[in-house]
Amino acid sequence: MKTIGFIIQKEFKQIFRNKGMLPIIFVMPMVQLLILANAATFEIKNIKFAYLDHDRTPTSRALLEKFTASTYFNVLTDYASGKQANSAMLKGDVDVVLEIPPYFEKDLMNDKHNQLGLTINAIDGATAGVESVYVSQIVQSFNKNIRTELMQVSDNLVRPIQITTIPSFWYNETLNYKTFMVPGILVLLVTMITLFLSGMNIVREKEIGTLEQINVTPILKKQFIIGKLFPFWIIGMGLLTIGLIIAKLVFDIPIVGSLALMYAYTSIYIFVVLGIGLFISNFTDTQQQAMFIAWFFMVIFILMSGLFTPIESMPEWAQAITEFNPIKYFVEVMRMVMLKGSSFTDILPQFAKTLVYAFIMNGLAVWSYKKTS
Amino acid sequence: MSIVVSNISKSYKTVKALKNISFEVNEGELFGLIGPDGAGKTTLFRVLTTLLIADEGKATVAGYDLLKDYKTIRESVGYMPGRFSLYQDLTVEENLKFFATIFGTTIAENYDLIKDIYVQIEPFKTRRAGKLSGGMKQKLALSCALIHKPKVLFLDEPTTGVDPVSRKEFWEMIKRLQQKGITILVSTPYMDEAALCDRIALIQDGTILQIDTPEAIIKHYPKAIYNVSADNMYQLIESLKAYEHSHSVYPFGEFVHYTDKRTGFDPKQLKKYLEEKKLAGISIEITQPTIEDAFMELAI
CATH class of the missing domain: 3.40.1710.10 (abc type-2 transporter like domain)
Incomplete structure (x- = not known):
């Protein structure tokens, strides 16, 4: 326990000492949220x-x-x-x-x-x-x-009797695109930052040679991995918090559902992303390789998340692929809870799938991390 | 026996890095692995520190089997890789504390062991490790490798890229550690450092050429060695190589080291030959062989 605590402490020190990374972790996502939420709209004007x-x-x-x-x-x-x-x-x-x-x-x-x-x-x-x-x-x-x-x-x-339809848009009465987009973009940012950070982290230790020094120590695999991932979990939760504050204060997005439920789901979701990141890290030798692979998955995840194009309009095989897309579930849950006020039972399918996903990914990550080559 | 290696082999795809390596290191011994770059020294270290699994062969370190008890081995060995591999963005003290914690100990507990080394870098303990000079980095790395009081210490080319003064200091530190009862396996490409070890193994192309004390290796050198010099070194080497009785010719500092094929060699004959080759300022003197000569003799 003490060892894990110390690794976490060490990771945080390293994150906060990296003057190049700090703004990337905290400022960049916020700028993206502010820009994208205002720019990304399906309304066509002019x-x-x-x-x-x-x-x-x-x-x-x-x-x-x-x-x-x-x-x-x-x-x-x-x-x-x-x-x-x-x-x-x-x-x-x-x-x-x-x-x-x-x-x-x-x-x-x-x-x-x-x-x-x-x-x-x-x-x-x-x-x-x-x-x-x-x-x-x-x-x-x-x-x-x-x-x-x-x-x-x-x-x-x-004169014939005319029939007119008056649509009523539930959960987003004015069809405000910001209400619709902000939860989705927030999801992307939390995912991107945690995936990239965890994907590059262990590979970085490989690159600078410290992993070799760690591997000759009696530290246990699980201690090392938990110690490595926990800081990014905290950062992911922190980003969600900042994002929600911006959503409320700047965009005035209604938060109808329970915040606790949102956090509970996110806490499991981040484990999925961290597991994927770690898995990538174990199979790459340089940060560059890790970054490109992480991007490959990120682009597929984003475009097939249902955020920009509805999943219902995709061909069936593509819809089957989206079942493995964690972002899809996160976008669904965030929209359901934030805009519709869904309860735990409503998001149970997504919750269960994400939980299984988290176990599989982290299991694979721990399994594939070898102290001996 | 502190380290017993028997018939260890390891290949990387097509390259055979280690071929049937066997040797033993006694308790408390300072054992040197001497060989050029690419000889397989680092691979052997990585095998013995449980980072790499050998294809064939068995070995024990500190009495523990390499495969079965690798966990115990990790607790009882210290490893200092050739490349500086501590956290450059953590300070000197944080690095030391980190490794102490991972090994489940504290700096205070084993301070005695590292005191001599650590006091030299203690004035810079709040400095980031990446900002240290080469010599200080080595001292920090050694401190970190020692913090858990290992029984066996592996030093992979600890003095490569370090200035001569720091090199000398470093070897003094190694000697002191040996007196504290730690078995040390050290590798180096520098032949002059070999003489400081209790016993050495000359290694090349993944094969051990000879294992003995440095004195014995020199004593068993089979030939008389001559320091030859002349005004034109290049022409001298060319001429010596062309000489029909020459056995080995290689530059050695300001001289050329020369050995002859014949047993009853007369330097005067050689001088005459060189004069015929129009070389001036010729001097030929018999000299003591060194480890380097022994290595050249074996390797050629």
Whole structure:
């Protein structure tokens, strides 16, 4: 016990004496949280919008007025010909081109229906999809208004009953992306820092030769590993605390669920990450190798965590892989507890899986660490 | 017997680092492993300190079997690797305290043993180990290797890269430790240090060439050695090598060491030969063989 205590003490001394690492551990994650939480959003604004108005009637102008009024669209200009519009799209000057056909107003009056030409730059598929929805929403609402205007008295009698849906977004009523992103980003930061630190730690001792000196001592494997990992566990918990404070104070994220539950889950989760880090450390000879391998896993974990792309939309084999992604569980738990106020029973599946994962990873790590080569 | 090594072999993939090594070290003996770089000295140390498992052979250290009792061995040996391997970002005192704690002891408990060495670095005890000079680093490493009062001390090239004054001091410290009853196995590429050991093993390419006391090794040197010098050293060596009766020729300090194939060798003949080769300032004197000569004789 005394030995473990002393190793922990030694590790902390080394961490705090490393003037290069200290800001990386504590300042960098906070800066990332502040920047990413503000920047990472799925909302699409400032869409560059251009139009071709072949009709030039009050009705067509009224439709365009709708786009001008919307905060999502920046109405840039109108083009005289489709050719001009196409070349502007090619250059990337516009994202969306709306073409109003000739006799738009007249046809609408006579036939009660009409067609609009819409061209969207779909280099980014996700953005294009959202833009299309925006445009059709505006056109639809315009449609409703114009109908009322054009409708004659007799039509009133046969007016169909309109069904409208009013969505209500539970757990995040205003669809505030920060509420959605901050818990996720916080998860990434805690994972990244603890994974990199633990991954590079033992390998560093290998590099500077101290591990050899340690290995000739009677110290037990478990003493050494516990002593090595405990400081990073503390740092991980510390980062969570600082992150939660920032989430509350800066972003005003609601913390509906129990803090104790969040900490309980995180304390187990960090063991999984530390186990992975240690495992990497045991199979590499230099910090550089360890760093690259840690990055490899980190990138896969992040992109397959469901934070940026929903897991439900992944192909089935990819969904199967995400079962082994600890970040996925952490993101789920944090969102569930923070935003929904889930209880222990609600997160039990994630909790159990993480616990098993922690045992497996640390078991492998201790097994693969050999004092003799 | 403090260390018994019998038929130890170890290979790294295709390289045979140790070939059938056997030797014994007595209790309280200062035993030297003398050999050039790449001879297998460090591998042998790593095997004997339980860091590496030998492919073949058996060994006991301090009476314990290398494979079965490796845990006990780790408690009773001190190892100072050739490369400085303490925590550079911890201070002198913290390093010492760390190793004391790992071995389950305290600095105070074994202070007697390290006192002579530690007092020399004590004025710098709050300095980080990385900021120490080469000689002081070695003293700290030795203190750390001694803190748990080991029965056997392994010193892997402790004086490589250390200045001559510190080297001399270091050997004095080793001698004092030996008087305290610690068995010491030391390796060095410096032949002059070999004479300070009780017994030495000359090792090359993973094979032990000879084991004996330094005096006996010198005494058994089979030939008469001559110090030869001339104004043009390069031409001298070339000429000597070309001489039909030459047995060995190699530079040794300011001289060239020369041995002849014949038993009844007359230096005058050689002088005449060298004069024919148009060399000036020739001097040929008989000299005492050294460990280095013995090593060259065995290794060539």
